Amino acid sequence: MQIQSQTSSLTEPNELKAELSWYPLSEGTYDEAFTESRTPRPHWQSLFESISTLGKEGLSDRERRAQRILRDDGATYNLAAEPMSPKIWGLDPIPLILNDKDWLQIESSLIERSSLFDLILKDIYGPRNLIKDGIIPPEVIYGHPGFLRACQGMSVPGNHNLLLHAVDMVRTQNGRFCVIGDRTQAPSGAGYALENRTVLSRVMPSIFRGSNAHRLAYYFQALRNMLAKLVADKTDDPRIVIMTSGAYSSSYFEQALLANYLGYSLVQGRDLTVRNGHVWLKSLQGLEKVDVILRRVDDAFCDQAELRSDSFMGVPGILEAIRSGNVVMANPLGSGILETPALLKYLPKISQYFLGQDLSMESVQTWWCGDADDFKFVKENLRNLIIKPAIRSASAPSVYGRQLSNLEESQLLARIKQAPHRYTAQSYLAASHTPSWQNDEICSRPSILRTFTVSNEDSYSVMSGGLTRVCAGENDTIVTNYNGSMSKDTWVMSDESRNDLTLVNKQEAPHGIHHSNLPSRVVENLFWMGRYSERAEMTMRLLRTVFSQMNGVDSLPKECRDVLFKAVSVQTGCIPGFCEESEALLNNPEPEFVAIVADGTRIGSVKSNLLALLTCAEEIKEMLSADTRKIINNLRDYLFELDRAYINGLPEAPEESLDSLVTCLLALSGLNHESMLRGIDWKFQEIGRRTERAIQTATLLRSTLTVSLSQLNQQQVLESVLLSVEALISFRRRYRTQVEVEYGLDLLMLDETNPRSLYYQINQLQNLVNELPRSKTALRDMSAEVRLIMQSLNDIQLANLDALSVVDPVTDQREKLNQLMMELEENLVLFTSKISDKYFDHKTSGPQKLVSTEWGNDV
Incomplete structure (x- = not known):
């Protein structure tokens, strides 16, 4: 057996003791799992026995399954905010284990620390006795941008101003924990701890069940109770939202996870508005009052009127609403001042000043x-x-x-x-080391533990566990998100079995069914998600047909080629493209087709539409089911493959390069159709899909069938159109040898049984629009969007196919068909504008700064 200085591996169960004897102990650090004599600590013994039974292959398999679940869940921590390459959250399958004795000391110390920080926060925005009595220099507070003068005198209902607190700790060589940092502004990590626990309990269920680890649900129940009690004197059924900085926040996954787990709406600053001193959620049903905001936006960005005027994440005027007591924010604005490391220097004096004693857990x-x-x-x-x-x-x-x-x-x-x-x-401080499974081997890595407290009526509740991070590199000694650290689940072991706790409080009286009142932004993204999906699908269907014709056994006639190539440019909007009728371009179309497919910067290209679809999906991640997220992940993977396929020009079989993407979009459409509840979210996604399909179909008919061609060429173009919309077989069965334009129009325009006909789309739109929320003051009036749909449906139903098929001898075009399709496109585009104006754009004018006051810290 080869001895390795930094790693060891598990093979057969009976070799565990021999393998662990080679586990590397780092000098000058505390090891979480082993004593100095390499004996496993008692609370680790059970885990080692369990993973030795799994063996090396078993543990590697658990790691792969965990990463697959994290990917399917969309678990990311994306510092670069790149939609095409999000960083999947890394999870070590070996948890960090703490015994009850250690945990009781940590728990009491953190309660003490949070209580002290609460007193500091009250003093900073109150009497400022710490400065007056010389406990801390004024520069520490006044010279820090986290001190917000606009928050002076503000308080939170209840006994505490500091509602949430996260503490980073390391265990030092003497076995005692030491605090290295505090997070008080918008503490993150609790959601990732929950995800780690969920995933690890799925991939190692028997090991987890036998561990008697403390449950995390108690913390989240305490969080829900705290938020509800903030406005208990005003309402028994408060409207609570989680405020995020947006889909490309590095921890957006966590925010979406907490919104779903706690049952709150996830909102951005633009989803909220301040009117008459209250904060309102802009939803499809109008404005809905918000009582509590759990924020994940930094202090200075929350109010453009009184804080940073260049912020795009806040709500102008929200500070005034907070002062008036009409909304409560957790944590309160201004709490970021507590995060300054300079405060740690004076913490011992502050503790003596407020508590008359030293803190039981020291700070670095x-x-x-x-x-x-x-x-x-x-x-x-x-x-x-x-x-x-x-x-x-x-x-x-x-x-x-x-x-x-x-x-x-x-x-x-x-x-x-x-x-x-x-x-x-x-x-x-040399952080304690803990066993970690990396590169199919057990190794020793330094670790940092972050855990969380939440305010209760007279004290603080502590999460029984937390978020542990370890270095990913063999030579790394510094644990940070910037060097690719891994995360661990944290198990606090108990001698007794603990019952599971869910967030359903059976003691609460029901307030009735809560129908989701979605922010307009969410519904708008669903609407556009439907449109981009349909746009990309129909574009790729047409491209596949054209590529097949180009590479067919028979050469593509010039007349057909010109019509079909031009139709591709018109359909995608990649103008001028083939529309400029350049012979050089028509004879050498490969560069243009490559750009239409794979150039993400070209509006209307396949990649551009799919990237827009992925952006919409990121914006509403909390709304997507697990299966939908899997499809989105596959779509992202296929886009990478598309880039590789087109890097050197058109591939040999370009039509096949699009197959996986089309199949993926069909799966997305089918899943939404078969699995989504027929709520307002589904309706708007379906409206977007049906509208786009109608526009694309009308554009396709206008760009291909309005041109008069010779009989054989006309037949080939018509069959190409039918093939691109999956209707060729049905056409041949119905009309046999009658390959005329009017018969094609009958199937593609008027057939009510064809789910891709124009009539079918617009008829579905009429049904959907009639089910949308309507203004109570205008119930009897026919809205503009309804009028447009009725007019479009009427135009199609009254259309004379024979007249539409007649070719004008002067222009050699089917002018009536061209005119009808253009009118339909214009009406449908106008219809989308009316929908947007009515349901997505709330004309709100909130408070604004008259003068920008972004002073530097050195003023």
């Missing part, structure tokens, strides 16, 4: 460079310190002194000297 030793003595110490000991900006920012990460060159050290000290109050330094 911290120096604030705004203090002359501290700055001198930092200069002399930079190599042994971690430099952190006093203002936390993703663009300004921590700097590790021991990794700097001499030049980098000099440059850093020069920057600190220019604005010393903006920098802090902390001692380096």
Whole structure:
């Protein structure tokens, strides 16, 4: 057996003891699973026995299954915010295990810490005795952008102002935990902890059931209770929403997960408006009052009227609504000031000032460079310190002194000297190591634990577990999201079996069925998701037909070629393209076809439409079922394959390169049709789909059948059109040898049994529009959108196919057919505008800043 210094693997169950004897223990650190004599700690023993039974292949299989579930769930943490390559959340199948004794100490320490931070928050926006009595320098507060003067005197109903708190900890060499950071603004990670627990309990159900690990649901029940009680004096059935910064927030998956798990609407700033001192949700049924906002948007971006005027994520005037007590925000605005690392330097004095005692869990030793003595110490000991900006920012990460060159050290000290109050330094703590399964081997990796507290009536509740992160690289010693760290589920072991808890509180009196009142933005994205899906599908169907004709046994006649190529440009909107009738382009069409298929920057191309579809899907991730997410993932994979297929021009069989994408879109359409409840969300998605199919069909008929061709060429173009809409076989069975334009129009325009005919689409639209919410003051009036659909349906029903098929001898075109199709397209485009104006665009004019006041910190 080859001995490895940094890794070991599990093979047969009876070799566990021998394999674990080679488990590497890092010098100068605490190991979570093993004592210094390499003996497994008692609370890890059961897990080691269980995974030894699985063996190496079994554990690798569990890891693959976990990653597949995470991918299907859409679990991402995407710092780059790239829709085509989201980073799938990484989960280590070996959890971190803590015993009850350690956890009780952590729990009591965190309750104590959250209580202290609550007192600090109240003081900062209240009497400011900490500054008046010289406990902390005023620069620490006043020089930090997280201190919002607009929040002075604001409070939250109940005993606490700090409602949510997340704490990052490491276990030091002496076995005690030490805090290295606090998150108080919009603490993230609880949703990822929930996802880790859900996935691990699915891939290792028997091991999890036998572990007696504390459940996480207690924390989320406490969270729900806390949010409801914030407005208990006003309503028994509050409207609670989760406010997100948008679909490309790095932790958007977590926000969508919590919205679904807790049963709250996920909203963006543009979904809300302030009127008459209240916050309202802009929904299809009108404006609905919001009582509580659980925010995941940073303080300064929440109100463009009083805070950052350049924000696109906030709600103008929301601060005034909060001051008036008409809405409650968790955490309250201004709580970001508590995240400054400089506060940790003064925490022992603050604890003595408020509590009369030291905190039971220490914080990492911290120096604030705004203090002359501290700055001198930092200069002399930079190599042994971690430099952190006093203002936390993703663009300004921590700097590790021991990794700097001499030049980098000099440059850093020069920057600190220019604005010393903006920098802090902390001692380096070697994080405890824990077993991790990486690259099909067990290895030892440093770990950081984040756990969460939530306010209750007189204290705080702590999540029994949390989010553990470990380094992914063999030589990494710093755990951070920027170096690709992995996550772990965190099990707090109990000696007794604990009953499961769900979020259904059986003691609560029912308030009736809650029908979802969706934000207009969500419904609009569903509407456009339907449109982009149909647009991409019909474009690819036509392209497949044209490619097949180009590569057929018989050469494509020039007349047919010109009509079909031009139809592709008209159908996609990639103008001028083949419409300029350039012989050079028509004789060498390959570059244009490659662009129409694979150029994502060209509006109307296949890739452009599919990227727009994926963007819509990201915006409404919380609305998508598990099967829908799988299809979306497959669609993204097929788009990557499309890029590879077209990188050197048209592939040998270009029609086959589109098959997987078409099948994927058909699966998406079928799933929505068969599985979605016929609610308002389905109706608008179906309206988008039917409208786009009608527009595309009318465009196709106008671009292909209005041109008069010789009989054989006319027949080939007509059959190409029928083939692209899956109607050729039905046409041949019905009309046999009568391949005339009027018969094709009969099937594609008027046939009520053909789910792709114009009549079928517009008739379905009429039924759907009649079921949409209508203004109570205009129930008797026929709306503009209904009039347009009725007019379009009437025009189709009254159409004379013989007259439409007549060719004008002057223009050599079927002018009446061309005119009818153009009118239908115009009416349908106008119809979509009326739908958008009525249901998606709420004409709201909220408070706005008269002057931008984005002052720098050095003013």
